[in-house]
Amino acid sequence: MIKARDLTRSFKTKAGIVEAVRGLSLDVAEGELVAFLGPNGAGKSTSVRMLTTLLPLSSGQATVGGHDVAREPAAVRRKIGYVGQGTGSGPYHRVRDELVTQGQAQRMRQRDARRRADDLLGMLELDGLADRDCASLSGGQKRRLDVALGLMHTPPILFLDEPSTGLDPHSRANLWEHITRLRQHSGMTIFLTTHYLDEADIMAERVMIMDHGVMIADDTPARLKADLAGDTIRISVLCEDQAASAAEIAQNLPGARQTSADRRDVAVTLPDGTALLPEFIRRLHDAGIEAMTASVKSPTLDDVFLGLTGRSLRETAAA
Numbered sequence: 361m362i363k364a365r366d367l368t369r370s371f372k373t374k375a376g377i378v379e380a381v382r383g384l385s386l387d388v389a390e391g392e393l394v395a396f397l398g399p400n401g402a403g404k405s406t407s408v409r410m411l412t413t414l415l416p417l418s419s420g421q422a423t424v425g426g427h428d429v430a431r432e433p434a435a436v437r438r439k440i441g442y443v444g445q446g447t448g449s450g451p452y453h454r455v456r457d458e459l460v461t462q463g464q465a466q467r468m469r470q471r472d473a474r475r476r477a478d479d480l481l482g483m484l485e486l487d488g489l490a491d492r493d494c495a496s497l498s499g500g501q502k503r504r505l506d507v508a509l510g511l512m513h514t515p516p517i518l519f520l521d522e523p524s525t526g527l528d529p530h531s532r533a534n535l536w537e538h539i540t541r542l543r544q545h546s547g548m549t550i551f552l553t554t555h556y557l558d559e560a561d562i563m564a565e566r567v568m569i570m571d572h573g574v575m576i577a578d579d580t581p582a583r584l585k586a587d588l589a590g591d592t593i594r595i596s597v598l599c600e601d602q603a604a605s606a607a608e609i610a611q612n613l614p615g616a617r618q619t620s621a622d623r624r625d626v627a628v629t630l631p632d633g634t635a636l637l638p639e640f641i642r643r644l645h646d647a648g649i650e651a652m653t654a655s656v657k658s659p660t661l662d663d664v665f666l667g668l669t670g671r672s673l674r675e676t677a678a679a
């Protein structure tokens with residue numbers, strides 16, 4: 361559904377050339393939900409803007425919905441819905457009118473646009489708000505209207521650029537409930553950029569991570585976490601002088617990657633912590649060391665980014 365090969369995009373600025381995207385290649389199959397992650401300035405929006413025909417490519421090639429983004433931009437636009445960060449509705453228009461106007465801009469007949477608007481209002485639970493001014497909607501309702509606007513022409517591919525930024529956790533969950541339901545209903549392909557790592561982890565079947573204009577990882581969240589981060593077992597021992605021996609035992613566990621000892625606490629990162637914890641406790645016991653506390657922590661996508669770059673995505677985003 362989406363295919364890109366060696367996409368590049370640079371910008372001329374007063375300070376020199378900014379290479380925002382440097383040789384991006386990706387494939388997204390029909391019906392997939394893919395999340396695009398990366399710190400600020402990684403090149404995500406530039407990539408999405410190229411794929412959605414909003415920005416010309418510097419070089420490379422991309423097809424979306426079977427059409428070349430550079431040579432057939434109008435055909436691409438018919439195949440995609442785009443919900444950007446600042447997309448939106450005119451504040452003084454009524455919700456249903458806004459949808460119908462959008463449909464007509466997409467060359468739908470008025471009758472079809474009205475019917476589609478009513479369907480989407482129902483699916484996104486906005487039907488009670490059809491006659492309200494857009495300006496009076498809550499943040500969550502507004503985002504659902506943005507999604508409805510992007511879907512008026514029934515596109516098979518939906519680009520969502522940070523759809524839930526600024527929403528409270530309840531509204532985020534609610535938006536995702538609706539997007540999931542729409543997807544089950546229509547089998548849409550969804551390309552999502554988000555700053556919320558938990559959102560990407562839970563919602564996406566595949567995660568692509570960008571950094572400094574290049575793709576540095578592309579896999580399912582589960583495989584990324586198992587291959588690039590791993591579980592962390594933490595134990596505490598009775599006294600500080602046992603910690604170094606405990607760390608040595610930890611380092612010899614199958615697949616152990618990284619161990620650390622801090623006073624009475626020892627941590628080890630390895631592929632399957634839950635399965636290896638009893639073995640670790642047994643080896644400690646054989647060496648005359650008792651674990652006073654023990655826990656296993658599953659990795660997050662932030663641990664994956666940290667493993668790849670040595671930086672935390674959360675902290676980079678906050679900075």
Ligand SMILES: Nc1ncnc2c1ncn2[C@@H]1O[C@H](COP(=O)(O)OP(=O)(O)OP(=O)(O)O)[C@@H](O)[C@H]1O
Nearest residue numbers: 371373378380398399400401402403404405406407
């Ligand atoms: N029109 C432009 N002119 C000059 N530089 C630009 C322009 N658009 C983007 N850039 C630069 O290109 C790089 C990538 O920006 P981009 O917006 O694609 O990153 P991003 O990953 O989407 O970041 P964010 O998460 O903050 O939205 C940044 O260094 C940015 O400053």
